[in-house]
Amino acid sequence: xxxxxxxxxxxxxxxxxxxxxxxxxxxxxxxxxxxxxxxxxxxxxxxxxxxxxxxxxxxxxxxxxxxxxxxxxxxxxxxxxxxxxxxxxxxxxxxxxxxxxxxxxxxxxxxxxxxxxxxxxxxxxxxxxxxxxxxxxxxxxxxxxxxxxxxxxxxxxxxxxxxxxxxxxxxxxxxxxxxxxxxxxxxxxxxxxxxxxxxxxxxxxxxxxxxxxxxxxxxxxxxxxxxxxxxxxxxxxxxxxxxxxxxxxxxxxxxxxxxxxxxxxxxxxxxxxxxxxxxxxxxxxxxxxxxxxxxxxxxxxxxxxxxxxxxxxxxxxxxxxxxxxxxxxxxxxxxxxxxxxxxxxxxxxxxxxxxxxxxxxxxxxxxxxxxxxxxxxxxxxxxxxxxxxxxxxxxxxxxxxxxxxxxxxxxxxxxxxxxxxxxxxxxxxxxxxxxxxxxxxxxxxxxxxxxxxxxxxxxxxxxxxxxxxxxxxxxxxxxxxxxxxxxxxxxxxxxxxxxxxxxxxxxxxxxxxxxxxxxxxxxxxxxxxxxxxxxxxxxxxxxxxxxxxxxxxxxxxxxxxxxxxxxxx
Amino acid sequence: xxxxxxxxxxxxxxxxxxxxxxxxxxxxxxxxxxxxxxxxxxxxxxxxxxxxxxxxxxxxxxxxxxxxxxxxxxxxxxxxxxxxxxxxxxxxxxxxxxxxxxxxxxxxxxxxxxxxxxxxxxxxxxxxxxxxxxxxxxxxxxxxxxxxxxxxxxxxxxxxxxxxxxxxxxxxxxxxxxxxxxxxxxxxxxxxxxxxxxxxxxxxxxxxxxxxxxxxxxxxxxxxxxxxxxxxxxxxxxxxxxxxxxxxxxxxxxxxxxxxxxxxxxxxxxxxxxx
Numbered sequence: 001x002x003x004x005x006x007x008x009x010x011x012x013x014x015x016x017x018x019x020x021x022x023x024x025x026x027x028x029x030x031x032x033x034x035x036x037x038x039x040x041x042x043x044x045x046x047x048x049x050x051x052x053x054x055x056x057x058x059x060x061x062x063x064x065x066x067x068x069x070x071x072x073x074x075x076x077x078x079x080x081x082x083x084x085x086x087x088x089x090x091x092x093x094x095x096x097x098x099x100x101x102x103x104x105x106x107x108x109x110x111x112x113x114x115x116x117x118x119x120x121x122x123x124x125x126x127x128x129x130x131x132x133x134x135x136x137x138x139x140x141x142x143x144x145x146x147x148x149x150x151x152x153x154x155x156x157x158x159x160x161x162x163x164x165x166x167x168x169x170x171x172x173x174x175x176x177x178x179x180x181x182x183x184x185x186x187x188x189x190x191x192x193x194x195x196x197x198x199x200x201x202x203x204x205x206x207x208x209x210x211x212x213x214x215x216x217x218x219x220x221x222x223x224x225x226x227x228x229x230x231x232x233x234x235x236x237x238x239x240x241x242x243x244x245x246x247x248x249x250x251x252x253x254x255x256x257x258x259x260x261x262x263x264x265x266x267x268x269x270x271x272x273x274x275x276x277x278x279x280x281x282x283x284x285x286x287x288x289x290x291x292x293x294x295x296x297x298x299x300x301x302x303x304x305x306x307x308x309x310x311x312x313x314x315x316x317x318x319x320x321x322x323x324x325x326x327x328x329x330x331x332x333x334x335x336x337x338x339x340x341x342x343x344x345x346x347x348x349x350x351x352x353x354x355x356x357x358x359x360x361x362x363x364x365x366x367x368x369x370x371x372x373x374x375x376x377x378x379x380x381x382x383x384x385x386x387x388x389x390x391x392x393x394x395x396x397x398x399x400x401x402x403x404x405x406x407x408x409x410x411x412x413x414x415x416x417x418x419x420x421x422x423x424x425x426x427x428x429x430x431x432x433x434x435x436x437x438x439x440x441x442x443x444x445x446x447x448x449x450x451x452x453x454x455x456x457x458x459x460x461x462x463x464x465x466x467x468x469x470x471x472x473x474x475x476x477x478x479x480x481x482x483x484x485x486x487x488x489x490x491x492x493x494x495x496x497x498x499x500x501x502x503x504x505x506x507x508x509x510x511x512x513x514x515x516x517x518x519x520x521x522x523x524x525x526x527x528x529x530x531x532x533x534x535x536x537x538x539x540x541x542x543x544x545x546x547x548x549x550x551x552x553x554x555x556x557x558x559x560x561x562x563x564x565x566x567x568x569x
Numbered sequence: 570x571x572x573x574x575x576x577x578x579x580x581x582x583x584x585x586x587x588x589x590x591x592x593x594x595x596x597x598x599x600x601x602x603x604x605x606x607x608x609x610x611x612x613x614x615x616x617x618x619x620x621x622x623x624x625x626x627x628x629x630x631x632x633x634x635x636x637x638x639x640x641x642x643x644x645x646x647x648x649x650x651x652x653x654x655x656x657x658x659x660x661x662x663x664x665x666x667x668x669x670x671x672x673x674x675x676x677x678x679x680x681x682x683x684x685x686x687x688x689x690x691x692x693x694x695x696x697x698x699x700x701x702x703x704x705x706x707x708x709x710x711x712x713x714x715x716x717x718x719x720x721x722x723x724x725x726x727x728x729x730x731x732x733x734x735x736x737x738x739x740x741x742x743x744x745x746x747x748x749x750x751x752x753x754x755x756x757x758x759x760x761x762x763x764x765x766x767x768x769x770x771x772x773x774x775x776x777x778x779x780x781x782x783x784x785x786x787x788x789x790x791x792x793x794x795x796x797x798x799x800x801x802x803x804x805x806x807x808x809x810x811x812x813x814x815x816x817x818x819x820x821x822x823x824x825x826x827x828x829x830x831x832x833x834x835x836x837x838x839x840x841x842x843x844x
Contacts, residue, residue, distance in 0.1 A: 406753030
């Protein structure tokens with residue numbers, strides 16, 4: 001028997017009021033009860049717009065022109081309105097902090113019930129039952145800042161499940177989670193779906209991470225249209241992903257490099273289900289031995305040296321416990337670890353935002369501790385995660401010139417320096433534009449230019465690629481690598497394993513205020529105990545190497561990355 | 570939680586009262602204290618307030634900062650009254666007993682001193698009750714309490730959310746400010762006022778823009794979960810009134826009645842020992 005159709009788009013189109021052309025064209029899509037569908041695509045492809053149509057934020061919060069029809073549970077979506085749809089569709093937003101409305105976990109789960117005027121006693125029972133289901137019982141009375149990112153996501157999920165919805169809609173559920181928590185989130189979604197039988201729609205561009213658990217269908221969007229709608233095995237055997245700028249799973253890329261063309265009967269969509277013939281395994285082995293080992297880097301002189309840094313916050317939180325770290329000139333390295341591991345505190349100490357109680361900090365042998373924030377900034381630049389937190393001028397030129405003007409550099413010297421920084425960042429053609437006309441990625445580059453113009457020895461970037469799709473990620477990272485080639489030392493604070501693997505030869509792992517590992521990124525990701533403690537995730541290359549009987553998974557990873565870099569260039 | 574609500578969780582009869590009851594009592598108590606200058610009543614209220622404060626198991630060191638600020642306010646208030654109208658007491662009580670001759674109109678009179686005593690008592694009987702409300706009301710109950718006494722739930726929730734996001738915004742302000750200082754924005758007292766105003770704008774603009782982003786996310790999240798669809802809503806953290814709640818509110822209502830009766834019997838708001 002055909003399952004009930006819950007969501008049905010028919011020749012659907014949408015154009016935002018403020019935009020000149022439609023964002024969605026001719027969408028035909030059915031989602032059935034019990035189905036798990038992934039909607040993937042690069043930024044700006046229209047996948048979030050589809051999500052907003054399903055949950056009613058379009059047209060309630062984002063007005064525009066709708067053509068064709070969208071029915072949810074057989075009824076016209078627009079007629080049901082935002083509140084009507086919320087009985088059928090539960091939305092878990094990308095930002096689980098912003099989504100946390102109640103003052104405690106229990107109140108947040110109860111929020112939708114409160115709005116439905118459910119009597120208090122019944123509400124307490126329902127919250128207890130749902131908390132059991134999403135396994136959050138023991139922290140019901142906690143405030144949002146007292147629980148972890150993974151727990152917050154469980155709360156968000158609980159908060160929409162109280163309505164007994166038929167569809168669970170996840171808008172980029174992985175964007176703000178560390179790799180291990182992201183993996184758990186995908187497992188949780190899978191588990192909840194199996195137990196409740198509702199339909200699940202996941203909007204996400206990180207294909208490999210979502211495919212960690214079975215998905216029935218993948219819908220790929222490109223420029224407002226559906227360009228693929230089918231099962232994931234078929235998807236991975238075609239060329240849709242490449243042409244749409246979505247990254248295929250690394251192990252699939254590795255198979256292709258080894259000369260193996262994936263076919264649906266190999267089940268490439270799931271690493272555990274992937275079946276390789278003995279011949280194919282030896283093909284991978286042969287590729288591995290053919291591929292040259294990438295050359296190591298020579299040791300450059302020491303630039304920044306932290307010795308035995310100890311820092312305790314006023315409230316008594318012992319954030320850094322005797323950190324030793326040496327950064328050499330011209331390095332590009334990543335600092336990884338869970339939230340609260342001490343990475344942000346460490347970067348604040350380097351920039352002089354916080355003063356350590358113990359330890360020494362030297363730059364080219366000279367003591368840093370006596371320098372003010374402003375003086376340190378001449379040598380060490382800091383780029384915040386969200387560019388909107390840094391930009392304060394209307395015009396791009398003025399924004400980049402701000403640091404120089406504050407240092408009373410003569411205006412005739414400012415112009416060439418700003419122009420040079422803008423050229424390096426690829427923003428020179430836009431120099432007379434207002435900042436507001438730029439995309440998020442371009443704004444990020446403006447903030448980097450505004451630091452670069454001060455000519456620091458080191459630039460420290462906090463999560464430079466958070467929330468970016470594959471194309472923007474590549475753009476930002478290639479740009480940083482180019483800067484690095486020109487001699488700027490770059491330190492990245494990140495959760496992103498691809499980033500550390502592909503761009504930073506060295507990774508420093510923080511855990512609970514200590515450095516627990518300082519090695520190559522490939523070594524870190526192939527050390528299971530470190531991976532577990534730092535909430536990272538083993539790469540799929542590790543498992544592929546194991547499956548093919550290659551006993552040096554770390555070397556396999558390094559050779560793959562080297563090859564991949566050449567190919568992508 | 571660095572919040573306006575300095576909630577201190579200790580088991581006590583005052584903590585067990587519902588937030589809405591405490592809010593009503595606070596309002597009634599303040600009305601009783603504001604309408605009257607009847608000194609014996611004010612003195613009695615002050616003693617009662619201090620006893621209640623002890624009952625709630627609050628210690629002075631829990632609230633030392635707020636208490637300090639309030640004492641400074643009371644002192645300043647009295648100094649200003651004396652500076653601007655040193656003869657107010659004499660005028661009120663219809664007599665003038667000079668205790669100490671000082672230049673101009675600043676001679677110290679017994680009537681003026683007595684008036685000041687009343688002002689201090691008025692503050693002394695309300696301040697502990699305000700602190701009591703702030704320290705024994707669970708922040709979760711606050712929005713529910715406002716709604717209970719008739720404030721629309723949208724406004725109640727808006728107030729509660731604002732209070733809750735103040736610490737987040739403070740933290741963000743701090744982060745932005747550090748990043749801008751690193752770019753050379755001078756925030757210290759060394760810079761001139763105009764410079765510092767300009768510097769503040771380089772922090773406030775990013776702060777406002779990122780706060781607007783945050784507001785969009787929160788309001789979407791709230792609407793998606795049905796906030797605003799009905800005329801009413803229920804509250805998970807709200808509680809029903811118990812006998813103790815009704816008793817407390819009745820007692821406070823009686824206080825207001827007593828205060829008004831005394832004013833009527835006394836033929837004015839002021840208790841006058843001088844005539």
